Amino acid sequence: MSSDLSSDVTLDPRFTFDFVAFDGDDELDPGSRWSTWLAVEPLCRGPEPRPDWVVTSQAAIDTELGILKTGKEADAFLLERAVPGSDRLGDSCVMVAKRYRGEEHRTFHRSASYTEGRRTRNSRDARAMANKTDYGRSVAAGQWARAEWEALVRCHELGLPVPYPVQVDGTEILMEWIEVDGETAPRLAQTRPEATLLADYFEQLRAVLLTLTEQGLVHGDLSPYNILAVGDRLVVIDLPQMVDLVANPAGAEFLLRDCTNMCRWFAARGLDPRLTDEQALFGELMAVAF
Known part of the structure; x- marks a missing residue:
């Protein structure tokens, strides 16, 4: 018998496969990276059950498609996560x-009023932020990302209409892209809904506010520019300023401002004035909060 067993073995073609070996990010195109899904801690990934479209494969590549929006404290980009050559769902x-x-590049200067009532567990981080060191600025940026991540996760678990939070990694949040026919859904401020849809939109928004207030939460920056219109439904976005109604000294003030912003917009679009009384809505919300 030959001592070289390999010469006596015939490989079953069902157990052979083609593959391409990559050596780090140098093999990827500019603007691409390997998926960071497995690089983050489990608690930094979206809540289960996850939607079927969430890509969890280690073979996936993230490719930046371009900037979507610039904001006061963050910029939003479109990013494709895909397994090369695969057309399977997921x-x-x-x-x-x-x-x-980082704080030095932000144009949002009212952040202190939103962060009252929040705690920084690490004393070194707290000192660094107070002294505005480079490290402190990076910590602050990460805290805003973490605050929005936690708000998205909590709202999703409450069944509220927010983008599904996919993952958070440092100062970057990946979330569901809300689109209509392949384009980013319009902001509510850009729409001119007819009377029936306008009234339905208001009821959807009222239901969101009631649920948040029952949980002791306030969006804090609610406006027609922070709501997307997806056909006959609304999706609330931009949640980093969400505050605790009780722990934040300005919680009730923020809630009244949210009510005022939305009621005035709906009133300007012709909704029944009896529905768009911001003081009445504020009173209804405060009644369920305590």
């Missing part, structure tokens, strides 16, 4: 990558 999706800037 092997390709387009998401929003929201990336928070």
Whole structure:
């Protein structure tokens, strides 16, 4: 018998496969990276059950498709996560990558009023932020990303209409892209809904506010520019400023401002004035909060 067993073995073609070996990010195109899904901690991934479209394959590549929006504290990009050569469900999706800037590059200067009532567990981080060191600025940016991540996860678990949070990694949040016919859904401020849809939109928004207030939460920056219109439904976005109604000294003030912003917009579009009384809506919300 030959001592070289390999010469006596015939490979079953069912157990052979083609593959391409990559050596780090140098093999990827500019603007691409390997999926960071497995690089983050489990608690930094979206809540289960996850939608079928979420790509979890280690073979996936993230490719930046371009900037979607610039904001006061962060910029949003479109990002495709896909397994090359695969057309299976769950092997390709387009998401929003929201990336928070360091404090020196932000134009949002009212952040202190939103962060009252929040605690920084690490004393070193707290000192660094207070002294505005480079490290402190990076910690602050990460805290805003973490705040929005936690708000998205909590709202999703409450069944509220928000983008599904896919993952958070430092100052970057990946979330569901809300689109209509392949284009980013319009902001509510850009729409001119007819009377029946306008009334339905208001009821949807009222239901969101009631649920949040029952949980002791306030969006804090609600306006027609932070709501997307997806056909006959609304999706609330931009949640980093969400505050605790009780723990934040300005919680009730923020809630009244949210009510005022939305009621005035709906009133200007012709909704029944009896429905768009911001003081009445505020009173209804406060009644369920305590």
